[in-house]
Amino acid sequence: MDGMEQMGARGEELSRAGRLFFDRGWVPATAGNFSARLDARHMVITASGRHKGELGAGDFLVVGLEDETLKDVRPPGGKPSAETALHLRRYRSGPDVGAVLHTHSLAATVLSRLNPGGVVLEGYEVLKALPGVDSHTARLEVPVFGNDQDIPRLAARVEAHLSAHPGLPGYLIEGHGLYTWGRSVAEARRHVEAFEFLLACELEVRRLSR
Ligand SMILES: CSCCC(=O)C(=O)COP(=O)(O)O
Numbered sequence: 767m768d769g770m771e772q773m774g775a776r777g778e779e780l781s782r783a784g785r786l787f788f789d790r791g792w793v794p795a796t797a798g799n800f801s802a803r804l805d806a807r808h809m810v811i812t813a814s815g816r817h818k819g820e821l822g823a824g825d826f827l828v829v830g831l832e833d834e835t836l837k838d839v840r841p842p843g844g845k846p847s848a849e850t851a852l853h854l855r856r857y858r859s860g861p862d863v864g865a866v867l868h869t870h871s872l873a874a875t876v877l878s879r880l881n882p883g884g885v886v887l888e889g890y891e892v893l894k895a896l897p898g899v900d901s902h903t904a905r906l907e908v909p910v911f912g913n914d915q916d917i918p919r920l921a922a923r924v925e926a927h928l929s930a931h932p933g934l935p936g937y938l939i940e941g942h943g944l945y946t947w948g949r950s951v952a953e954a955r956r957h958v959e960a961f962e963f964l965l966a967c968e969l970e971v972r973r974l975s976r
């Protein structure tokens with residue numbers, strides 16, 4: 767597959783994920799952003815401000831992973847996601863990161879506000895959909911980072927934590943949403959589905975236990 771075909775194929779996968787996530791209520795309004803690795807030096811990412819349930823071929827841009835220059839802007843003049851630095855830093859952490867997905871569900875937003883020190887998920891069978899988890903008895907502490915409009919500064923904080931805690935499959939930003947990733951768009955999408963299910967369960971358990 768040449769570069770253009772790669773971009774089209776990854777864009778199509780990301781658009782399908784966007785439609786699913788919008789239908790589930792995980793990317794309201796223009797919230798969320800999605801990216802996929804094209805090769806060792808490039809990623810494709812959603813343009814800023816686009817409706818993630820209605821993405822088409824003109825809603826993606828190619829960005830260099832090392833120098834961050836825009837390689838292909840369609841339509842010309844489009845700007846990459848405001849949260850591009852959070853994606854770039856994930857790809858730079860290693861070749862196993864093939865896609866990065868960010869959602870803004872109600873559960874992720876509310877739980878991250880209630881638990882700024884981290885959200886603990888344990889006792890759920892669906893935890894096994896996440897990498898490195900082989901039993902419902904596992905205890906996953908999902909870190910919560912304070913929100914920040916300075917995205918490169920936020921990305922630096924996130925990556926410092928992730929490199930000190932290798933194997934973490936995702937994180938939350940307080941009052942904002944979920945970031946997760948995978949080796950492919952399909953794998954990252956599975957991680958979004960698992961996290962969103964687990965976070966919704968956790969919110970419901972807490973609500974019913976009051
Ligand atoms: C409308 S939500 C505020 C911005 C945001 O958090 C987000 O995920 C979408 O930003 P983008 O620039 O990627 O459209």
Ligand SMILES: [Zn+2]
Pocket residue numbers: 797798799849868870942943
């Ligand atoms: Zn966001």
